[in-house]
Amino acid sequence: MANRLVQSSSPYLQLHADNPVDWFEWGPEAFEEARRRDVPVLVSVGYLACHWCHVMARETFSDPKVAAELNEHYVAIKVDREERPDVDQALMRVTQALTGQGGWPMTVILTPDAQPFFAGTYFPPEPRDGQPSFTQFIDALASAWESRRAEVLESADTIVLRLQGMDHPPIRDVEDRKVAPTRLVTDVHTQYDSEHGGFMLGAPKFPQPALLDALFVRSDQMANDRALYTLDCMARGGIHDWVGGGFHRYAVDAGWEVPHFEKMLSDNALLLGTYTRGFLRATPDDGTEQHELFTKVASGIVGWMQQMQLPSGALASSQSAESLDEQGNSVEGAYYLWTPAQLDEVLGKDSRFAQGVFHVTFNGNMPSGAHAPTDGSGRSTLQYHGLPHPGRMERILATLREARSQRPAPAVDDKVITAWNGLAVESLVRAAIVFGHPQWLELATGIAGYLWQVHWDGQERLLARSSVERAGEFLIGSDGGAGDYASAVIGFLALGGALGDAVWIERAVELMDRAVELFHSGDGGFHDSMPDETLFERPRRYEDDAMPSATSMMVVALRQVAELTGRRELAERADAAAMRLRHVLVANPVHSGWGLADLLSRSEAAKGTGPAQIVVVDDSGDVMGELNRAAWRLAPWGSLVVRGPAGATGFGTLFDNRTEIDGPTAYICRDQVCVAPITQWADLREILWPHQH
Structure with missing residues (x-):
């Protein structure tokens, strides 16, 4: 029997609708039920493209015995982290504080009053390598709730107080207000990987588009060269999908060879903008190869976006890491990997050439534990070594694309997320004009039109975070956060400015004013999300990681609207919000890319070469x-x-x-x-x- 998730606006939650677990969505109803039954709440957070989320769903949440245990002792809540980033962010802070690490799937135990007292990530179905099984985990916590209630409640209070003490560090006048931009760039260089590119040493290796954007702000030769080399290495590595376009989530190794295979619109929207900026920064001294490479990468990202475009005009949020292999098993990366024999079959006389260019080897490059294949069955990602014979390569890629289209494709999460689509609009506008592809503006216009027509409620003056279309109807998700408003403003301004269409400019200003009303705080910063009475905190994240923080995006949006309208109060709000980013910027500028970009652009303004x-x-x-x-x-x-x-x-x-x-x-x-x-x-x-x- 389907549970209540069948009515969800999240495709990820809908995948769990047939679980024997009696899932609730996040909201007052679940906590009222927990108080009525006097049981704790188990919250499982994941997303559709997450490989290990699917593993845990198959191993654990589909098991009737495990479900019966969970249903008896808990109220269970399933959360799509992409639809509810506020819940995800708050619970991730708990998980990191208690375990020292984070990730998905994430499992957090709360009291019926929504106070956290235990957290973890993936739990196996049976004990493994010293880790308890999921049933051992939930049994132990249920027992503690019954027999040591006072201790559990005290622990929950301590955790919340600890998290509150970590919030909103004070701005230190000497260190934060007068920090030297050059010093921060020097700090970034200390984490540079001179062999593989990127500004993190070792593995895993994530693209850092926000940080690379910052390194292109000034005419700084070293910063530009290292950012360009990073983009070059990423483009040639297995993290980049040369056949279908776009980038995977991250690489599990230091050299960008083997990715974690999910593809996210958020990453690719940002990377399109970054590769466009990189194309402009690659000078003639670099030769034409880098220009050609970045042009192909940008075109590939847009091509992937076109594949992800829904009939309604907007872009779907992600593709799963998993797909079916030849035996019908759901395997991470199966859609993207090749053996020499497969290339022989598909490419014929071009196979040997392609194996060399793409570095497809006899044993493959996928991790295989202690039993690496020695019979040629090892699977390889495609790494692009050089740009030889462009005509021949285009033919080979077209042939591989056709062959791959016969494989079972990864599942698509067709949820539309405002923040990611807004950033895609801005990047598409920029790339369309820089590379001379006016048809990309049509794609951007379709996306923006969807956001305004479906996500913006003009009567309530509220912007939705997400939506999904089912049977011709749009199911609207939760209210949008500051990042959703800011990214839509940035996208609408770019589109209106490029097309000369004042309608988009007026809409951007309306969204900007509403965002200030809804999210401004008393200390000059902005809350990330709308208030939620069931959440123990109203989150504020200042780090720019996979996505720029909501505050970083608000700073960019506020500055542009202030420039457009001449409204000094918006520029002052941007200055105050930028100051809230300074404690992260000073501590670790690698994790404050757009914050660093703003600081560098301010310093350039003092020299007469800043924003115009x-x-x-x-x-x-x-x-x-x-x-x-x-x-x-x-x-x-x-x-x-x-x-x-x-x-x-x-x-x-x-x-x-x-x-x-x-x-x-x-x-x-x-x-x-x-x-x-x-x-x-x-x-x-x-x-x-x-x-x-």
Whole structure:
């Protein structure tokens, strides 16, 4: 019998609808039931693309005996971390505080009043390597709740007080306010992997698009070179899917060879923007190879996004790490891996060449424990060594793409997440103009249209976090958080500025004002999410990890809207919010990429090379006009670029008294100081980057 998750707006939760576990979604109903029965609450957090989440679902939550034990002693809650990042973030803080590590699946035990008292991640069905089984774990905690209640409640109080003590560190005037940007960049370089690229030593290895964005802010030769080398290494490694486009979640090794195979829209939306910036930073001295490589990578990411586009126009959130192998078993990475024999069968005379280029070996490169294959059955990821014979390579990739399309594909989570789609809009707009692909703007417009029509409730003035379409109806998830609003603002501003469409500009300003109303705090910062009476804290995360923090995104959005409208109070809010990022920035700038980018851009502003307001007056309506493309290519981090005809309305005062002068004309202002109108892209470059290497 299906449980109550069958009505969920989350595809991940719907996968658990047939479990014998009596699952609840997160909300007051579950905790009321726990108080009525006087039992603790077990919360299991995961997401659809997570391999080990599926393993635990098969091994544990599908077992009737385990389910009976769980149902008897607990109220069980299933959480999709992508749909409820506030719950995930709060419980992850608990898990990391209690165990020293985190990850998914995550399992946390709460009192009926939602106070945490125990946490862990994956639990096996049987005891393994000193780790208790899931049933041993839940039996022990249920016994403690019954026999040592006072001790459990005291422990829960202690945990919450400890977490509260870790919140919102004070801003230290000397260290935080006056921190030298150059020193922070030097700190980042201490974690650079000179062999494989990336700014983390050892494994696992995650893409760090927010940090790489920061390293492109200034004309710093070492920072630029290392960021470019990192992008180059990632592109050539197995973490990048050369056949289908896009990047996997992370690499389990230091050299980017073997990925954890899920593909996330969040990662790829950010990486599209970063590779576009990298393309612009790769100088002619680097030769044409890096330009060609980054162009192919960007095109591949957009191609993957097009595969992930839903009929409604928005982008699905992820693809699972698992797929069926030749024997019908659900195996991580099966869809993406190749043996020499498979290449022989598919490619024929091109196989030997492809094996060398892609480094497909007899024994493979997938971890196999103590029993590595010695019969040629070892599976390999495709690593791209060089760009030889482009025509031949295109033919080979097309053949592999066709062959792979016959394999069972990984499951797609068709949930639409506002924050990820908003970032995709901005990256698509940037890439479309930089690489000269106006059709990518159509993709961006479709995404933005969905967010506004489906996720924005104009009557309540609330933006949804997520949605999913079922039988022609849209199931709306939880309320959006600050990051959802900020990313939509960033995307809408980019789209409106590129198209010269004031409607998107007006919508961005409306969302910005509403976000400030809903999320501002008393200390100058922003809460990540709406209040939730069942959650023991209202989370605020300042680190930029896989995604920039909500505060980092709010800073970017506020600065751009302030530049657009001239509203000084928004710029002041951005300054105050940026200061809340400083304690992370000072402690470990690697984990504050967009915070570092903002600080560096502020320091550049003091030298006259910071963010600019760039208005391109162009009566032709050509989005791909030379001057407009140059403006997007040359605009420093945090700049606002807007194109439109003379006298365009809906853009505040940006087009007042501004006309074409013998053709398209750019008007550039920095800190309320404007330069003479510009009609040549070379003059634009000299104004925006006078000291560029």
